[in-house]
Amino acid sequence: MLNVDIETCIGCKICERVCPFAAIIVEPETKKAKVLEGCTLCGTCVGACPVNALSIERKAVSEEEISLYKNVFIWGEWEKKEGKKVIKNVVLELLGKGKDLAEKLGESLAVVLPGNDVGHLVPELFHHGADKVFLCEHELLEDYSTDGFTSVIASVIASEKPSIVLYGATPNGRDLAPRIAGRLALGLTADCTGLDINESRQLVQIRPAFGGNIMASILSPYTRPQMSSVRPNVFPKPEADVSKTGVLEEVEVTLKPVSIRTKIIEEIVYHEESINIEEANILVSAGRGVGSKDNLQYIEELAEAVNGTVSGSRALVDLGWLPQPQQVGQSGKTVAPTLYIALGISGAVQHLVGMTSSDTIVAINKDKEAPIFEVADFGIVGDMFEIIPEFVKIIKEEKAKKVN
């Protein structure tokens, strides 16, 4: 808890001003600081207090117990593409980051791979940095299920005692990870954008708070393993080293049909080779500024001209002008294309957190004050409905020149 040393407090109100949670006030009657219920022990006030009247008291835990937990684990999520099971990109991205964490700890990196007939995925995991793979095969793991995957992974965690477990924050990752955290009474930090090891060998989990306005670093000091989820495209995918191998451990899985309580009745694949904005190289993204559904043709024309894929902000998805899988932002997808062209997107923080990792950002917006210009590498203050047709014309002219 946060303690106020009443004797030392001078009632200067600096703590009140710096608190991001409005959780400390200086009472008018006593002129002393008082901690309110919103306090999250973030420590901002402790550092700001000029007379060191504030201190944080944290629960102590035995180091012996913590030190029993070793090694970094990653859930090896796969998906079916044209009937074949393939490892999801986010797993490879996590292997890159996981390697880094494992090296800092002097521990090893392992993948927990539940599934039916998934042994062929193992070499790729070794090539991308896994030292060990726990292969958990069972016919009831042919498709993802909350119950099946939770019980298999939770039991591997319970017996192997890793210090860290990482999950991709995919739809199924977000279904699974909290279930495991609930079962094992563990902390879980969602959608981390940074992971590191501190001097106390703890996992430092960095994530945006309040829609990216501020960042928070989060620790799980008293429980093991420490668990985090990370969205696709946050960490770079490591280079594959095809000469690398590792240890394969086959885990015996005991599952009964009754232990999987949800049944798949039907699977409807709309767009297997669909518009996957997470993997697009160039995204042409539209916001509220397009004004009408018909005007989306401008966006499509531009996308065609630059060989880009169309995406958009939440406003367009809410209006039903764009399907949800094409939404960029905090409640949509996080993307990191080499080029992101934002058209009529003002740049609310919820949108920015989903695309600021893009290599290059181009923005066209009428409002020169729009926050999107703060992150843009190249911005045009102007009317996209005038500029896009001119741009498309230039592209066509240039192409015609080449042909001739």
Place this chain on the structure above:
Amino acid sequence: MKIVILVKQVPEADKVAVDPETGTLIREGVASILNPYCEYALDQAAKLKKDNPELNIEVTAISMGPPQAKIALLRCLELGADKAYLLSDRKFAGSDVWATSTAIKEGIVGLEPNFDLILAGKQAIDGDTAQVPAETAEQLGVPQITYGVDVVITDKRVEVKRETETGYQILSTKMPALVTMSKGSNIRRIPSMQDVLEARKKPLKVVSADDLNIEESKVGLSASPTQVDKIFAPPAKSGGQIIDGSDPKAAARKLFDYLKENKFLRA
């Protein structure tokens, strides 16, 4: 049949701004709203009620939060919930996902133990973590289906159309169960004047940790496995080149040159 809806009051996040000098949040004038995904859950409950009159569906909204979160629950009552409970206690303050789902589990067990179905939003727009419903389901020991866009009740089972990355799947599970709702066909409705007036007559109770016999050590900051270590400003990105586009032709040419120079245009 009893349906419980889990709801959260959230800041109308578009309007949360940061003071450029101090780097802290400007809270004044930021309205609180009912999390939009919770409204989809309410809408789904209203639809189930309408489609299954023979089931006598009763809808209970439960939230955890400060006393002012009553406003969000009042909105639930306007949108068709029959009664509402707010779990509010200083002892709950500082709860992370684990501690929050513990409090909510205790709330459900204490207030509506014979529930058949729990509906929640897929995530809240302030944290976007999508974790509390699944952890609550685990703590209650019931199956879950996340990212639902439509729910149908058949006998003692629910059938849920669930969004996947490539389309949809239809999942079925035995009740009691928990389902989280994505948007789908559900529409956020505007309550009528009559809905608003009737909501004021429906029961809305504030419940404390003591009312639920929850031990202090099981909830709140001290029971939270995750702890905020530090809060800091996100790294600023250096400013780029901004040009005036009042001459569309010239602007389009400059854009072309920029993209060409940076090798984004294929030959």
